[in-house]
Amino acid sequence: MSRSQIFSKIRETTSSLQSKGAYPEYDTSIMHSAAKLAEPDLWQCFSDNFKAVSGRPMESVAQLIEFLDGNNQRYGYCDPALYEAVGSKLAAAGLTVETEYHRDRYDDYRFGITRATGAIAESGSLIIDDFLTSSRLAALSPWVHVGVLKREEVLRTIPDAIAAFGEAPNIIWCTGPSKTADVEGILIEGVHGPGEQIAMLL
Amino acid sequence: MPQQIDTYARNISDEKQHSVIDGSSAGTDKRYKALHHDYGDPNPLRKLAGAIKDHTLHHLDEYLEKSEKALTDRGVHVHYASTDEDARQAILSILREHGVTQLTKSKSMAAEEIHLNPFLIENGIDCLESDLGEFIIQLDGDEPSHIVKPIIHKNRRGIAETFLREGIAADYNDDPETITRRARVHLRGKYMTAEAGITGANFVCSDTGRLVLVTNEGNSRFGMAPNKLHIALVGIEKIIPKERDLSVFLNLLGRSATGQQLTVYTEFINGPKSANQADGPEHMHVVFIDNGRTDVLASNCREILRCIRCSACQNVCPVYRQASGHAYRSTYGGPIGAVLSPILFGSRFPELADLPKASSLCGACNEVCPVDIPISDLLLRLRDKAKREEIPSEGAIPMSPFATLATSPSLWRTAMTMSKAMNHLPIQVAPIKPLQDWLGQRTLPESHGGDFRKWLKERRR
Numbered sequence: 001m002s003r004s005q006i007f008s009k010i011r012e013t014t015s016s017l018q019s020k021g022a023y024p025e026y027d028t029s030i031m032h033s034a035a036k037l038a039e040p041d042l043w044q045c046f047s048d049n050f051k052a053v054s055g056r057p058m059e060s061v062a063q064l065i066e067f068l069d070g071n072n073q074r075y076g077y078c079d080p081a082l083y084e085a086v087g088s089k090l091a092a093a094g095l096t097v098e099t100e101y102h103r104d105r106y107d108d109y110r111f112g113i114t115r116a117t118g119a120i121a122e123s124g125s126l127i128i129d130d131f132l133t134s135s136r137l138a139a140l141s142p143w144v145h146v147g148v149l150k151r152e153e154v155l156r157t158i159p160d161a162i163a164a165f166g167e168a169p170n171i172i173w174c175t176g177p178s179k180t181a182d183v184e185g186i187l188i189e190g191v192h193g194p195g196e197q198i199a200m201l202l
Numbered sequence: 203m204p205q206q207i208d209t210y211a212r213n214i215s216d217e218k219q220h221s222v223i224d225g226s227s228a229g230t231d232k233r234y235k236a237l238h239h240d241y242g243d244p245n246p247l248r249k250l251a252g253a254i255k256d257h258t259l260h261h262l263d264e265y266l267e268k269s270e271k272a273l274t275d276r277g278v279h280v281h282y283a284s285t286d287e288d289a290r291q292a293i294l295s296i297l298r299e300h301g302v303t304q305l306t307k308s309k310s311m312a313a314e315e316i317h318l319n320p321f322l323i324e325n326g327i328d329c330l331e332s333d334l335g336e337f338i339i340q341l342d343g344d345e346p347s348h349i350v351k352p353i354i355h356k357n358r359r360g361i362a363e364t365f366l367r368e369g370i371a372a373d374y375n376d377d378p379e380t381i382t383r384r385a386r387v388h389l390r391g392k393y394m395t396a397e398a399g400i401t402g403a404n405f406v407c408s409d410t411g412r413l414v415l416v417t418n419e420g421n422s423r424f425g426m427a428p429n430k431l432h433i434a435l436v437g438i439e440k441i442i443p444k445e446r447d448l449s450v451f452l453n454l455l456g457r458s459a460t461g462q463q464l465t466v467y468t469e470f471i472n473g474p475k476s477a478n479q480a481d482g483p484e485h486m487h488v489v490f491i492d493n494g495r496t497d498v499l500a501s502n503c504r505e506i507l508r509c510i511r512c513s514a515c516q517n518v519c520p521v522y523r524q525a526s527g528h529a530y531r532s533t534y535g536g537p538i539g540a541v542l543s544p545i546l547f548g549s550r551f552p553e554l555a556d557l558p559k560a561s562s563l564c565g566a567c568n569e570v571c572p573v574d575i576p577i578s579d580l581l582l583r584l585r586d587k588a589k590r591e592e593i594p595s596e597g598a599i600p601m602s603p604f605a606t607l608a609t610s611p612s613l614w615r616t617a618m619t620m621s622k623a624m625n626h627l628p629i630q631v632a633p634i635k636p637l638q639d640w641l642g643q644r645t646l647p648e649s650h651g652g653d654f655r656k657w658l659k660e661r662r663r
Contacts, residue, residue: 002282002492006438009496010263013504021256028449030247033240033463053466101480103428106394123464136427136481140420141390158464159449165412169276169473170482175464178420182335182351183358183378184221185228191334191382192389193420193467 028159042121042154049124053176058200061086065093073144076111077101079134082148086113101138112138116147122157125175126199129168145194150202207560210529218355222526225354229517232461251450252574255508258443265408265441272411276473279487286316289491296487300431302397308422309333310402311511312435312491314533330392332421334385341368347527349513350459355526399425403436407445411472416465423467432483438490439507454572458512494546503580506541508573515567521560537567541580555593558584621651
């Protein structure tokens with residue numbers, strides 16, 4: 001009922017328009033931010049822009065252990081597919097690592113380690129999609145989220161990342177930690193999601 | 203009686219006005235830095251974005267149909283709602299079908315338009331706003347006064363008092379970080395027990411059906427991760443032709459709204475969760491809502507449907523800064539609201555006809571608009587509509603005597619010469635109410651009526 005009503009009202013207008021706007025052809029490169037793309041090495045470029053939005057790029061598990069240990073974040077979740085490469089090393093360093101996310105303990109996990117699908121150098125964003133990520137909640141509820149990716153998975157620009165969407169029904173770009181400025185415009189990090197967003201090279 | 207918006211601006215408390223002025227001017231500065239630093243001259247990009255939106259609106263039937271098909275093909279249930287009541291009923295029946303009694307909702311202007319929260323609560327569904335600002339608005343029974351910063355009119359002291367009163371906090375603490383942490387603790391428990399998540403959408407790509415949601419807090423992501431049902435309420439004007447066009451819109455939206463290249467979380471959804479994923483909705487419903495949009499499309503102000511709700515026009519507008527969003531008495535305040543509200547809520551046109559008049563037509567809103575909407579032209583078209591529909595302009599000085607004078611050279615000449623007499627007459631006490639109101643706010647300079655004509659005439663000789 002509503003459907004036919006809405007379509008007939010739209011068509012009443014669109015059919016009576018004397019001239020209709022054509023789709024403007026354009027090259028998406030006009031949207032690139034040259035200032036943010038000056039660094040030619042993609043990982044380095046991503047790292048610089050990620051830091052600018054309060055993200056923490058890391059290049060080794062040792063660096064991650066030092067950070068978690070130093071901030072007393074000693075209990076967390078690790079994607080089972082990453083256990084051998086990352087989780088087991090954390091466990092060896094004395095941290096407690098689980099490979100199953102238990103919903104009733106959502107508030108106990110201090111860190112969550114999941115696979116990132118890639119990253120965007122230009123904007124300093126981590127890309128997480130439904131196919132590669134083991135648990136959406138493990139990337140959200142802990143104070144620290146670690147997105148793990150390979151060097152060759154860093155894409156250069158936002159248009160590149162859009163072109164690479166693929167078939168996943170859910171994709172999210174995380175450009176730094178969760179934040180708000182709702183109270184008097186003062187920036188506070190860690191509202192609902194992570195207060196620390198880490199991108200770590202595998 | 204003066205115009206309602208004037209009365210509101212005059213009666214606003216200093217505290218509230220300072221909050222609004224500080225918040226909106228900071229927004230304008232951040233926008234300017236972000237856009238000009240990255241793009242030098244962003245004007246060609248704004249024009250491109252406007253042209254893409256115009257093209258879409260002129261072919262909206264085709265793109266809406268394509269979006270519907272793309273979503274349906276991917277297992278999404280698509281509904282249509284002509285009116286606010288249709289939308290409320292559609293959402294309620296989906297919720298009832300799934301036995302939902304508790305849900306969280308992320309910020310959506312469309313949901314504000316149809317007053318979804320109070321309706322669901324009346325119908326026994328516990329509906330909690332999860333955006334920090336909207337959460338506070340809900341606790342206070344208040345209305346948002348800004349598109350992006352709903353509590354721009356509040357300060358930390360008021361919020362701390364609200365938290366104490368509502369039992370969110372055990373003691374008074376107005377430190378913004380403490381306020382945020384307390385909301386974090388309160389809300390995450392609610393996400394985990396909620397049975398559905400309701401969102402809006404910033405864009406819909408008609409080629410793949412992907413809905414785009416942007417937030418900084420991560421509330422919409424969290425609201426949809428633990429439960430099985432996602433309902434998105436989407437205005438039919440949110441459609442763009444292709445995913446590729448997101449390069450243009452996402453780059454302009456974040457920078458125009460908050461001075462960020464991208465908001466923290468940009469989520470793209472075109473179906474229920476994938477089979478291998480542990481968390482996320484198994485059922486996804488999209489409700490496309492008209493609620494006056496086809497009337498706006500049919501009007502001579504259809505350009506306003508390009509709007510991507512960035513709030514740059516609110517931040518920059520001198521009238522908005524003085525009067526605040528509540529003075530616009532509708533979901534949308536500021537320049538966007540002054541154009542959109544009187545036509546979107548068409549039955550309220552006579553009541554809202556003062557809004558397009560509350561502008562000096564300075565054009566700052568046009569200059570900052572990421573989709574190049576000629577807002578001041580549209581304000582003029584709506585003033586014309588009010589005139590043609592003979593809607594009385596309460597409190598305004600009648601302009602017809604001026605029109606008579608200005609169209610007759612001899613009458614004009616006489617009036618100019620006579621106006622000198624005004625310097626000696628106590629016109630402040632003339633028993634003409636609108637004139638008194640007008641003079642009550644300004645001091646007239648001494649009249650030198652006719653001097654210029656005389657000077658020019660002698661010069662020509």
